[in-house]
Amino acid sequence: xxxxxxxxxxxxxxxxxxxxxxxxxxxxxxxxxxxxxxxxxxxxxxxxxxxxxxxxxxxxxxxxxxxxxxxxxxxxxxxxxxxxxxxxxxxxxxxxxxxxxxxxxxxxxxxxxxxxxxxxxxxxxxxxxxxxxxxxxxxxxxxxxxxxxxxxxxxxxxxxxxxxxxxxxxxxxxxxxxxxxxxxxxxxxxxxxxxxxxxxxxxxxxxxxxxxxxxxxxxxxxxxxxxxxxxxxxxxxxxxxxxxxxxxxxxxxxxxxxxxxxxxxxxxxxxxxxxxxxxxxxxxxxxxxxxxxxxxxxxxxxxxxxxxxxxxxxxxxxxxxxxxxxxxxxxxxxxxxxxxxxxxxxxxxxxxxxxxxxxxxxxxxxxxxxxxxxxxxxxxxx
Amino acid sequence: xxxxxxxxxxxxxxxxxxxxxxxxxxxxxxxxxxxxxxxxxxxxxxxxxxxxxxxxxxxxxxxxxxxxxxxxxxxxxxxxxxxxxxxxxxxxxxxxxxxxxxxxxxxxxxxxxxxxxxxxxxxxxxxxxxxxxxxxxxxxxxxxxxxxxxxxxxxxxxxxxxxxxxxxxxxxxxxxxxxxxxxxxxxxxxxxxxxxxxxxxxxxxxxxxxxxxxxxxxxxxxxxxxxxxxxxxxxxxxxxxxxxxxxxxxxxxxxxxxxxxxxxxxxxxxxxxxxxxxxxxxxxxxxxxxxxxxxxxxxxxxxxxxxxxxxxxxxxxxxxxxxxxxxxxxxxxxxxxxxxxxxxxxxxxxxxxxxxxxxxxxxxxxxxxxxxxxxxxxxxxx
Numbered sequence: 060x061x062x063x064x065x066x067x068x069x070x071x072x073x074x075x076x077x078x079x080x081x082x083x084x085x086x087x088x089x090x091x092x093x094x095x096x097x098x099x100x101x102x103x104x105x106x107x108x109x110x111x112x113x114x115x116x117x118x119x120x121x122x123x124x125x126x127x128x129x130x131x132x133x134x135x136x137x138x139x140x141x142x143x144x145x146x147x148x149x150x151x152x153x154x155x156x157x158x159x160x161x162x163x164x165x166x167x168x169x170x171x172x173x174x175x176x177x178x179x180x181x182x183x184x185x186x187x188x189x190x191x192x193x194x195x196x197x198x199x200x201x202x203x204x205x206x207x208x209x210x211x212x213x214x215x216x217x218x219x220x221x222x223x224x225x226x227x228x229x230x231x232x233x234x235x236x237x238x239x240x241x242x243x244x245x246x247x248x249x250x251x252x253x254x255x256x257x258x259x260x261x262x263x264x265x266x267x268x269x270x271x272x273x274x275x276x277x278x279x280x281x282x283x284x285x286x287x288x289x290x291x292x293x294x295x296x297x298x299x300x301x302x303x304x305x306x307x308x309x310x311x312x313x314x315x316x317x318x319x320x321x322x323x324x325x326x327x328x329x330x331x332x333x334x335x336x337x338x339x340x341x342x343x344x345x346x347x348x349x350x351x352x353x354x355x356x357x358x359x360x361x362x363x364x365x366x367x368x369x370x371x372x373x374x375x376x377x378x379x380x381x382x383x384x385x386x387x388x389x390x391x392x393x394x395x396x397x398x399x400x401x402x403x404x405x406x407x408x409x410x411x412x413x414x415x416x417x418x419x420x421x422x423x424x425x426x427x428x429x430x431x432x433x434x435x436x437x438x439x440x441x
Numbered sequence: 442x443x444x445x446x447x448x449x450x451x452x453x454x455x456x457x458x459x460x461x462x463x464x465x466x467x468x469x470x471x472x473x474x475x476x477x478x479x480x481x482x483x484x485x486x487x488x489x490x491x492x493x494x495x496x497x498x499x500x501x502x503x504x505x506x507x508x509x510x511x512x513x514x515x516x517x518x519x520x521x522x523x524x525x526x527x528x529x530x531x532x533x534x535x536x537x538x539x540x541x542x543x544x545x546x547x548x549x550x551x552x553x554x555x556x557x558x559x560x561x562x563x564x565x566x567x568x569x570x571x572x573x574x575x576x577x578x579x580x581x582x583x584x585x586x587x588x589x590x591x592x593x594x595x596x597x598x599x600x601x602x603x604x605x606x607x608x609x610x611x612x613x614x615x616x617x618x619x620x621x622x623x624x625x626x627x628x629x630x631x632x633x634x635x636x637x638x639x640x641x642x643x644x645x646x647x648x649x650x651x652x653x654x655x656x657x658x659x660x661x662x663x664x665x666x667x668x669x670x671x672x673x674x675x676x677x678x679x680x681x682x683x684x685x686x687x688x689x690x691x692x693x694x695x696x697x698x699x700x701x702x703x704x705x706x707x708x709x710x711x712x713x714x715x716x717x718x719x720x721x722x723x724x725x726x727x728x729x730x731x732x733x734x735x736x737x738x739x740x741x742x743x744x745x746x747x748x749x750x751x752x753x754x755x756x757x758x759x760x761x762x763x764x765x766x767x768x769x770x771x772x773x774x775x776x777x778x779x780x781x782x783x784x785x786x787x788x789x790x791x792x793x794x795x796x797x798x799x800x801x802x803x804x805x806x807x808x809x810x811x812x813x814x815x816x817x818x819x820x821x822x823x
Contacts, residue, residue, distance in 0.1 A: 182632035248682040248705050249674065255706040256671045259713070261643055281645035287636045289671055292631065300630040306736060321733065324631050324637040331641070351703065354688060382764075 069126050071155070072096065074204050080157070080164075080197055086187040088174040093201040094162025095119050098138065099146035101205070107441055108207045109144060109432070111153045111196065112215030112222035115290075115346055116338055118161040121153040122146070127337040136420055148436065149211065154193035156222075157197040158189045158345040164197075166270075166341030174421060183341055184270030191218070191353045195225040199233070205303040211386065212435055214238035214428070216417035217384065218346070221353050224392075227373070228355060228365040236435035237429060238374040241381055241390035241417040244362045244395065245354040250383060253293055254347040256342025256429040258285030261340050270341050283340045284331030291330045296380035296413030372438075374431040376424055378416040384432030385386070453501070453537070453544030454478065456586050459557060462539070462546075462579055467575050468569040471557040475583040477501050477536040480520060481528035483587070489823055490589045491814070492580065493528060493535045494597030494604035497672075497728055498720055500543040502527070503535040507721040518802055525811030530818065531593065538726040539579040540571045540606075546579075548652075548723030565723055566652030573600070573735045577607040581615070591615050591709025594817055596810070598622035598799035599766065600728070603735050606774075609755070610737060610747040618817035620756040622811060623763055623799040625770035626744045626777065627736040632765060635675055636729040639668030643722050652723050665722045666713030673712045678762035678795030744777035754820075755785040756813040758806055760798040786813065 071094040079089025096119045102107060111121055111134065118125065122132040122139050138144040138151055155163040166186040170178045202210065213226045213234050220242025227237040246254075261267055264282025272278055292300070304323035357364035373396050377389035386407045396403040408424045409414045417424070453476040461471025478501045483490060493503055493516065500507065504514040504521050520526040520533055537545040548568040552560045584592065595608045595616050602624025609619040628636075641647055646664025654660055674682070686705035741747035755778050759771035768789045778785040790806045792798045801808070 145797050146534075245688065247679065248686045248688065248703075249679045251688070251703050252674045252682060252709055253671075255703075255709055256667060256674065257639075259670055259710065260645070260667045263642070263646060263667055265647055285638060285642045285645055285667065288641055289635075292634045292638065297629065298629045300634060306627065306628045306630065306633070321630075321637075323634050327634055327637055328641065337757050357688075 069101060069162070073162050074201060076200055076204065079175065080193065080200065082193045084188045087173070088164055088187065089171060089173070089199060091157075091200065092162065092168065093154050093157075093197055093281065094166045095152060095201055096121065096123065097153075098122050099149050101150040101207070105207050106209065106211065106439055108137045108150045108152060108202070108205075108210050109212045109214065110226070111138065111144070111151060111374055112198070112211050112213065112219035112226075113153060113156065114215070114217035114219050115350065116334070116343075118159065119153045119155045121151070121342070125337075128333075130153050133418060137425060137428070142193075143425045144214070144432060145433065148441070149432075151204070152205070153296045154201050156194045156346065158186065158194070158342060160339035160342040162427050165339070166345055167339045181273050183273060184202075184344075186287060186341065186345060188352075189345060189349050191221045191225050191230060191349050192358070193228055194349065195222050198222070198226075199230060202233070205296075208233065210234050210437055211441070212236040212238065212432055214240070214432075216240040217242055217414065218350050221350065224355055224365075225353075227369065227371045228359065231366075231369045234371045235439055236372045236374070236431065238376070239392070240376045240430060241378055241384050241414060243384050244356055244392050246351050247388075250293075251314040251351045253289060254351055256289050258344055258347060260289070262287035267340060270344075272340065278335060279340045280332075280335040283335045283338065283343060284328075286343060287334040288331045291327060294413060294415045295410055296382065298380060298411035299413050299415070302411070331407065344387055356395075362392065363398035366396055366399035366401050369399060371401065372431075372435055373401055373402045374428065375403060375405040376417075376427065377407045378412070378414065378421070378424075379407055379409045380411045381414040381416065383414040448772045451544070453546050456583060458582055458586065461557065462575065462582065464569055464575045465572045466570045469555070470546055470569065471553060471555070471581060472546075473539075473582065474544065474546045474550065475539075475579055476534050477583055478503065478505065479535075480504050481531050483532040483589070484823075487589050488591065488593065488821055489530065489818070490532045490534060490584070490587070490592050491594045492584065492592050492597065492608070493526070493533060494580070494595065494601035494608075495535060495538065496597070496599035496601050498716070498725075499601070500541065501535045501537045502543075503533070507719075510715075515800060519807060519810070526596070526696065526805045526814060528706065530823070534584070534587070536580050536583050538576045538725065540568065540576070540724060540731060542721035542724040547721070548727055549721045552683040563655050565655060566726075568723065568727055570734075571727060571731050573603045573607050573731050574611060574740070577604050577611055580604070580608075581612060584615070588674065591617060593821055593823070594618040594620065594814055596620035596622070596814075599624055599796065600732050603732065606737055606747075609743065609753045613748075613751045613753055616753045617821055618754045618756070618813065620758070620813060621774070621808075622758045622810075623760055623766050623796055625766050626738055626774050628733050629770075632675075635671060636733055638671050640726055640729060642667035642671070643726060649722060652726075654722065660715075660717060661722045662717040665717045665720065665725060666710075668725060669716040669720075670709045670713045674707060675765045676795060676797045678764065678793055680762060680793035681795050681797070684793070691754060702726065719800055738777075744774065745780035748781035748783050751781060751783050753783065754813075754817055755783055756810065757785060757787040758799075758809065759789045760794070760796065760803070760806075761789055761791045762793045763796040765796040765797065
């Protein structure tokens with residue numbers, strides 16, 4: 060499991076932009092690669108495009124088989140022909156985030172110098188600090204490359220929701236409708252703390268080797284696995300964990316010192332060990348840091364100022380048992396949007412599935428989001 | 442930090458009981474060592490003894506300087522002359538739990554064979570699985586050794602509270618008053634999951650070496666540190682973390698790839714690195730497992746049956762922002778005690794300090810617990 064070779068190399072569809080991208084930290088990365096997938100057909104007026112932003116460990120394979128895991132797309136229940144985000148009507152774009160490990164510029168890709176010349180080794184930990192705004196700027200370049208001036212909608216959950224907010228704040232004229240879901244306008248101290256545990260676990264793995272694990276062909280699988288385990292707990296509600304596992308034992312009288320005793324342990328270890336086959340440790344460090352740095356209010360003076368004078372319509376959704384991004388944070392977001400006189404609708408979806416609910420079959424959520432998008436499309440004359 | 446030599450060897454006061462202890466798992470450990478401290482004076486009637494049970498990473502140095510850290514006792518604000526647990530009136534006993542690393546029989550102590558002969562190496566991972574009931578049985582032997590038939594009170598928080606419940610259920614005639622604080626009658630799936638992350642982090646540290654780290658004189662400091670970090674987050678409320686750290690940065694513009702950026706990160710790393718100097722990794726594995734196995738209802742058919750016909754008085758306390766052992770679990774405990782017709786009082790202490798509140802200066806809690814103990818003492822004719 061620790062062999063780098065077990066991490067598949069895949070030719071992702073991508074655009075390579077020679078001019079690169081100037082980052083918030085002051086570094087310019089060039090060229091800029093943005094790996095992406097599209098679904099549906101762009102209309103002649105180029106007015107039916109919807110950008111979907113993925114979460115921390117998501118990717119651009121939104122509504123189709125993920126090439127590494129062989130599993131279905133992470134939002135295939137929401138995006139597709141006849142679904143709430145209807146690919147018979149809309150042109151849906153999803154890009155791998157800057158700093159990711161599925162083909163966009165990030166720590167796994169070849170490092171380049173200031174002239175864009177490849178240096179024959181991965182960026183690794185030399186990859187600069189990126190922000191959620193940098194991710195959004197990279198997506199903007201992709202959208203422009205596709206010849207699209209205005210997006211009908213930008214939607215996403217969790218870190219995807221942070222990108223939605225940043226899109227609406229940074230490019231208000233380019234976003235008709237924005238749906239930030241299961242997110243917040245800043246990352247809380249508790250969320251930063253959980254990320255820090257994950258990063259500490261990666262740093263503690265001797266295979267990490269200061270981030271230069273690619274040099275000896277191995278990956279810090281144990282550390283990354285622990286990081287995934289702790290994150291996974293925060294994605295589920297206490298109720299969901301109890302319903303799934305309760306205190307059920309793995310086997311009768313399986314009370315031994317070293318083995319997993321409870322089913323929940325075996326499940327978490329499985330989550331950890333499958334994750335390391337599809338995700339890069341340095342990307343995990345890069346992207347968690349970007350989330351932790353996210354603070355829209357601090358960037359703009361206040362959240363209301365970030366959206367002052369906006370013409371974008373907003374749909375905010377939270378999930379009642381989500382303790383990672385609790386409803387109280389969505390309510391604060393809605394208050395700020397109201398203060399900015401933005402047209403905003405808000406639902407709290409009753410569910411006991413925790414943060415993960417935004418990925419699951421939640422009919423109330425799907426109906427409301429579908430209605431919001433149809434409304435925005437009608438307003439756009441589609 | 443990884444050197445075993447940095448882990449100080451201390452001569453703890455203890456009793457060594459040659460007959461040993463038969464454990465729930467079927468193994469008999471002999472001899473049984475119980476390290477303990479006492480405060481105050483046992484009266485002639487031997488009727489003024491209060492046993493305090495410590496939490497996961499606590500120890501017997503309740504109300505005096507802890508010899509490893511040099512810091513004050515963990516309940517020095519509650520136990521002492523004139524304090525709610527008044528050592529001018531009561532004889533207070535606190536023992537290191539079975540499986541611990543402060544002098545009681547546990548993974549750090551010398552392994553013995555079935556005849557009690559020392560084998561010249563630590564138990565390490567050969568130490569058998571212990572339960573909270575085993576811990577309590579070991580304490581009972583200490584209490585008998587001290588010539589005490591009946592304890593005026595048994596009190597403790599968190600895992601200490603689990604021991605209190607087990608004392609009252611297993612030795613009802615020996616406990617006049619019981620105060621289980623900030624605990625539950627079983628460990629939840631979420632709590633098990635957080636423990637499992639900690640154990641996985643220890644297992645992932647190559648210095649752990651399958652638990653035989655003592656063989657090469659090093660300790661799995663990085664893994665144990667990560668385990669402590671994740672546990673520490675669960676001890677604090679979101680509010681406490683935010684108040685302590687918010688999103689404050691360590692230094693101006695400290696946006697780099699590898700360094701701690703936020704104060705909360707630096708704090709957690711400090712928590713982790715100081716912990717490894719005072720706690721043994723195999724003890725951590727042993728004791729977290731004991732907590733996870735704790736399920737009073739399953740042991741007795743139901744929680745109410747565990748206390749059926751009890752003459753013990755109960756004082757149950759929870760803390761409003763404790764999400765590790767939420768008030769709902771204390772309420773369920775109180776309902777079961779009521780169903781068993783036990784005399785029970787209950788308070789939920791309003792606080793934003795999270796689970797850790799049971800260790801902190803919470804005047805409402807201290808007043809209520811002090812009153813409960815004075816009431817029990819009055820009833821006992823003291």
